[in-house]
Amino acid sequence: MSQRDHHSARPLSPHLQIWRWGPHMLVSILHRVSGSAMALVGLPLLVWFLGALASGPEAFATFTFWMGSPIGLVVLFGLSWAFFNHMMSGLRHFVLDIGAGYDLDVNRFWSIASPVIGVLLTLALWSYLLFAKGA
Numbered sequence: 237m238s239q240r241d242h243h244s245a246r247p248l249s250p251h252l253q254i255w256r257w258g259p260h261m262l263v264s265i266l267h268r269v270s271g272s273a274m275a276l277v278g279l280p281l282l283v284w285f286l287g288a289l290a291s292g293p294e295a296f297a298t299f300t301f302w303m304g305s306p307i308g309l310v311v312l313f314g315l316s317w318a319f320f321n322h323m324m325s326g327l328r329h330f331v332l333d334i335g336a337g338y339d340l341d342v343n344r345f346w347s348i349a350s351p352v353i354g355v356l357l358t359l360a361l362w363s364y365l366l367f368a369k370g371a
């Protein structure tokens with residue numbers, strides 16, 4: 237048997253088509269999506285912000301113009317959701333990493349509560365920004 241045949245004869249590990257969908261799968265996927273969004277979109281914007289800040293009032297005005305535009309606000313809203321969602325599922329991750337929270341009902345509860353709390357924190361932040369500060 238060639239090495240190739242040997243590999244293809246191995247059983248495949250159970251994958252997406254095998255498991256029944258549940259909130260624990262969603263929270264895991266959202267963790268990766270939100271972490272990647274912050275890294276790929278958020279960090280370049282942070283670099284732009286710092287660069288504009290260091291380059292003077294004109295560059296900073298360009299930055300605030302774009303970030304204050306409807307598309308900029310949608311991006312910032314999305315990034316704030318990504319942060320809070322990732323923070324909540326990351327904190328859940330730390331708890332699971334110490335071996336706690338694996339009882340089925342507890343696990344299910346937090347896999348639903350984490351993203352829900354992430355959304356609530358996002359809405360709380362924007363309510364504050366838009367209404368409390370009168371933006």
Ligand code: HEM
Nearest residue numbers: 267268271272274275278279319322323325326327329330
């Ligand atoms: C609120 C603070 C944060 C917490 C508690 C947190 C927690 C975590 C944890 C526990 C993991 C590992 C998950 C695993 O082992 O599968 C992780 C992965 C990751 N984090 Fe964070 N994180 C935070 C903030 C951030 C920020 C600010 C960024 C980006 C700028 C980020 C980007 C990522 C990325 C890209 C991954 C890998 C995701 C993957 O490929 O599955 N995180 N985070």
